[in-house]
Structures are given as C-alpha cells and as structure tokens.
Amino acid sequence: MDRPDVSDRATLRKSFWAPGALPAARLRRGGGERLASAQKPLPPGSFGLPLLGETLSIAWNNHGFFIKRFKKYGHVFKSHLFGERVVFFVGPEAFTFFLDERYFTRARGSPGHVQELLCYDSLPLIDGETHRTRKRLILHAFRKEALDAYVPIIQRITSKFIEQWARRGDLTWRDEFQKMGSALVLELFTGQVAGPANAHVASAINDFLKGFTAAPIKLPFTTYGRAIRGRDQLLAHIDEALRQHHQRRFEDVLSELMEARSPDGSRLEDDVLRLELMHLFFAAYGGVYVSLTLFTLALSQHPELWQRARDEVRRVSPEGPITPEQLEKLTFLGQFSQELRRFFPINSTTFFAQVKAPFEYGGYHVPAGWRAAACVHVAMHDPDVFPQPERFDPDRFDARCPMHLEENSYIPHGGGAPDGHRCPGEPVITLLLKIVGTLLLRDYTWELPPQDLKLNRDFFPTPCSGLKVKFRRLPG
Numbered sequence: 001m002d003r004p005d006v007s008d009r010a011t012l013r014k015s016f017w018a019p020g021a022l023p024a025a026r027l028r029r030g031g032g033e034r035l036a037s038a039q040k041p042l043p044p045g046s047f048g049l050p051l052l053g054e055t056l057s058i059a060w061n062n063h064g065f066f067i068k069r070f071k072k073y074g075h076v077f078k079s080h081l082f083g084e085r086v087v088f089f090v091g092p093e094a095f096t097f098f099l100d101e102r103y104f105t106r107a108r109g110s111p112g113h114v115q116e117l118l119c120y121d122s123l124p125l126i127d128g129e130t131h132r133t134r135k136r137l138i139l140h141a142f143r144k145e146a147l148d149a150y151v152p153i154i155q156r157i158t159s160k161f162i163e164q165w166a167r168r169g170d171l172t173w174r175d176e177f178q179k180m181g182s183a184l185v186l187e188l189f190t191g192q193v194a195g196p197a198n199a200h201v202a203s204a205i206n207d208f209l210k211g212f213t214a215a216p217i218k219l220p221f222t223t224y225g226r227a228i229r230g231r232d233q234l235l236a237h238i239d240e241a242l243r244q245h246h247q248r249r250f251e252d253v254l255s256e257l258m259e260a261r262s263p264d265g266s267r268l269e270d271d272v273l274r275l276e277l278m279h280l281f282f283a284a285y286g287g288v289y290v291s292l293t294l295f296t297l298a299l300s301q302h303p304e305l306w307q308r309a310r311d312e313v314r315r316v317s318p319e320g321p322i323t324p325e326q327l328e329k330l331t332f333l334g335q336f337s338q339e340l341r342r343f344f345p346i347n348s349t350t351f352f353a354q355v356k357a358p359f360e361y362g363g364y365h366v367p368a369g370w371r372a373a374a375c376v377h378v379a380m381h382d383p384d385v386f387p388q389p390e391r392f393d394p395d396r397f398d399a400r401c402p403m404h405l406e407e408n409s410y411i412p413h414g415g416g417a418p419d420g421h422r423c424p425g426e427p428v429i430t431l432l433l434k435i436v437g438t439l440l441l442r443d444y445t446w447e448l449p450p451q452d453l454k455l456n457r458d459f460f461p462t463p464c465s466g467l468k469v470k471f472r473r474l475p476g
C-alpha cells in the first residue's frame with residue numbers, strides 16, 4: 001500500500017520526532033527508531049478489555065485518563081473507546097498534524113452518542129467546505145462590533161447576581177455561576193429575560209451535559225435518556241425563540257446569526273440555526289460557569305495576583321458602565337484569564353475526528369478508519385512547552401516579554417484557523433471574565449471558609465465543595 005510518510009515533511013524534519021534532533025527522553029517517549037515503512041508499529045497504549053476497551057476508565061476520570069497515558073506513553077498513544085480504536089496526539093507539532101485535512105475529517109468522527117446528543121449535523125460533526133461556510137456565518141455573531149454590543153448586556157445581567165450575593169453573604173459559587181450562566185445564555189443567545197424559564201433551561205442543560213459521559217442507554221430513567229430529554233427541551237425553547245425572532249429583531253446572538261450572509265448571499269436556515277444554537281447554548285453555559293468558578297478560585301488562592309488585578313481594575317474602570325475600550329486596557333486581567341485556561345483542566349481533548357487515509361507519524365503507523373483527537377489540557381502541562389507548568393503564572397502571557405510559543409501550543413480552545421474547528425467562544429469568555437472580574441474587584445471582597453478545594457471528576461472539573469464563599473461589599 002502506498003502510504004505517505006508524513007513524518008518526513010519538511011516542517012517536521014527539524015522536530016523532536018526526527019532521530020538525532022531529539023533529547024533522549026523524547027526518543028523514548030515518542031520518536032523511536034526510524035523503521036522501514038512496513039515494519040512501523042501501531043502507537044503505544046492499550047486497547048483495554050474486549051468490547052468495552054478503556055471506556056470505563058475514561059468515564060471514571062476523564063482528565064486523569066489522559067494525564068496517566070501521556071506520562072506513560074508520550075506524545076502519541078492509542079486506546080479503544082466507545083467501540084472504536086482511537087489515536088491521541090499531544091503537543092504543538094502533533095496538534096498541527098491533526099489539523100491536516102488530508103488525513104483527518106470530523107465527519108462521523110465523534111462517538112455515536114455524542115453525534116446523537118448534538119443532532120448529527122452541528123459544527124463539531126461536519127467538515128470541509130460545508131463546515132467552513134457555516135462556521136464563517138456563525139463567526140458573524142462573535143465579530144468585534146457584535147461583542148462590543150454584548151458588553152452592557154453582560155454587565156447588566158451579572159451585576160444583578162453580584163448585588164444579590166452581597167445581601168446574602170454565604171454562598172456556594174459554582175451553584176451561583178450556574179444560575180448566572182443560564183441567565184446569560186438565555187438572554188444573550190435568545191433574548192429571553194431571566195424568569196421561570198431560567199431554572200428550567202439550567203436543569204435541561206445540566207441533564208444534557210451528563211449525557212456525554214453516560215452509558216448510551218436511552219430509557220426514560222437513565223442518565224442518557226434524561227440527557228436526550230434535556231436536549232429536546234432545549235430545542236423546543238429554541239424553536240419558540242426562532243418564532244419570536246421572525247417577528248422582531250432582538251439585541252442578541254440569534255438575531256446576529258439570522259442576519260449573517262455568505263458572499264453568495266446564502267444564510268443559516270432555521271433547521272441549521274436550531275441545532276447550532278443548541279450546541280452554542282450548552283458550550284457557553286459550561287464555559288461560563290466553569291471558567292467563572294475557576295477564576296474566583298484562582299484569585300482566592302493567589303492574594304498577590306488578586307491585589308494586582310484589583311489595582312488595575314480601579315485604575316482602568318473605577319466605576320459606572322464598563323466600556324469595550326476599558327476592557328482592552330485590562331491587560332493583566334486578560335493574562336490572568338489566559339493562564340486560567342492553560343492551568344486548569346477544562347477540556348481534555350478536541351472533538352474526535354476520523355482517520356481518512358492511513359499515515360505514519362512519530363515512528364508509528366495508524367490505519368484508516370481509526371478515530372483521532374488532540375489532547376488539550378495535558379499538552380499545556382508539558383514542561384518543554386510551558387516551563388514549570390504547575391506554577392500559576394499570568395506573567396507568561398505578558399506581551400512586553402513574549403514567550404516563544406510554537407503554533408498550536410496554547411490550545412484551551414483548540415487550534416488552527418478561526419474558520420476551522422477552533423472554538424468561536426474564546427473572545428466571549430475573555431470578555432465575560434474581564435467584566436465579572438471588574439465588577440467583583442471594584443467594590444467587593446470575599447473569604448473562603450475551610451472546605452475541600454480538590455477538583456472533582458466531573459466532565460468539567462470544579463472544586464468538590466462547590467466553592468463556598470463569604471461574600472460582602474466593601475465599605476465606602
């Protein structure tokens with residue numbers, strides 16, 4: 001069989017995959033001897049138990065699964081998950097290779113239950129020109145002018161929660177950020193002001209999220225069955241929002257998406273809009289509550305960084321409406337939010353792809369038909385990429401002394417071009433963290449009572465205690 005040996009590509013020749021250019025540890029972990037093509041072995045790793053493979057291990061501890069295997073096998077390893085053989089890539093070069101459309105497609109790449117949860121036809125599950133055209137339309141809702149218009153909406157919604165917390169005093173922040181997250185996605189995405197629908201949507205999204213790590217048995221009383229029901233409730237909510245948006249314009253993401261046009265005049269039709277909005281809903285909700293919980297945890301754990309962030313906020317935006325110009329000037333808060341997404345485990349991998357053509361990489365052979373994904377969190381804890389990775393240090397991202405980072409090194413939101421599979425939510429989360437950070441740091445303070453701050457094994461890990469806090473307004 002005529003297999004392209006992509007490890008010979010000029011871009012990789014100087015890399016750590018090439019024998020001779022490699023430190024000893026790298027050779028042991030990933031490179032290995034260059035063998036005649038036919039002899040190249042499959043990547044290291046285990047296919048686990050017959051039928052089940054290693055599915056139970058990943059369901060038990062998603063992030064732990066990858067940390068353990070990266071330590072044991074290095075930058076390329078195999079597994080058997082959800083009935084499929086899978087190859088995982090770790091590191092900037094491997095990530096760049098994983099984006100090569102000659103060998104990988106996202107179409108039919110994700111496990112069956114993920115495809116069912118995401119209705120088979122949303123951005124992570126499609127590829128090529130169909131994906132690019134649709135993604136460019138979706139990005140219309142996240143361009144600079146649109147994001148600027150979201151700033152007062154985000155400030156209004158989040159201020160209400162914060163004022164209420166100061167009146168209550170004792171809170172569990174993860175629960176509060178979940179409520180804030182559902183209010184934000186409801187209003188920002190579908191123009192619906194928070195009310196009784198809020199709790200209903202939050203519970204539908206929570207049920208839906210649990211479906212990703214559940215056994216895919218679709219019965220009314222199983223976790224997966226409830227996840228599908230949650231999905232259908234979200235779709236019903238979105239259908240109602242679509243009906244209302246056909247009657248008038250709202251100041252929200254859905255209106256932006258309905259107005260988006262391709263150069264040839266095509267647009268997102270309602271059947272596509274409802275699926276995409278459903279995915280945006282759950283991605284944004286998860287992203288919002290998890291990043292805000294970790295943001296306040298990290299501030300609490302680093303008093304000196306908290307003080308620097310507070311000094312910056314009081315200098316740049318001491319009171320009143322927060323403007324997009326002020327947000328741009330909050331550089332330290334921006335660095336803090338970047339480091340947060342590097343440091344904490346949020347997403348373990350990209351969405352899965354399918355191997356279209358057999359290839360050789362790093363001295364290993366991978367046949368067509370396997371599944372593939374690039375690791376996100378463990379890749380940003382590789383000391384060869386980010387020195388002292390276990391140190392929480394926002395100054396890594398100080399633009400005045402830039403780190404030398406290879407392409408696709410900083411990948412909390414995936415990598416590659418914006419109209420590829422990279423997450424469109426990156427600027428939304430940056431904006432949100434800066435707005436909520438400004439509001440919290442200007443006028444409030446808090447203490448964490450003794451509690452278990454260890455991160456749990458949830459799909460998106462947060463402190464086991466939920467992050468209990470004593471919250472108050474500063475006098476004056």
Ligand code: HEM
Binds near residue numbers: 285288
């Ligand atoms: C801290 C917050 C977030 C993190 C860490 C995050 C991370 C990611 C990652 C790792 C991917 C997979 C990229 C890939 O498969 O190559 C992704 C995809 C995606 N994210 Fe996010 N995300 C966050 C928030 C959001 C938000 C707020 C939105 C919506 C506004 C969003 C919408 C999406 C969408 C639509 C995709 C699929 C893109 C595609 O396949 O073309 N995410 N995200």
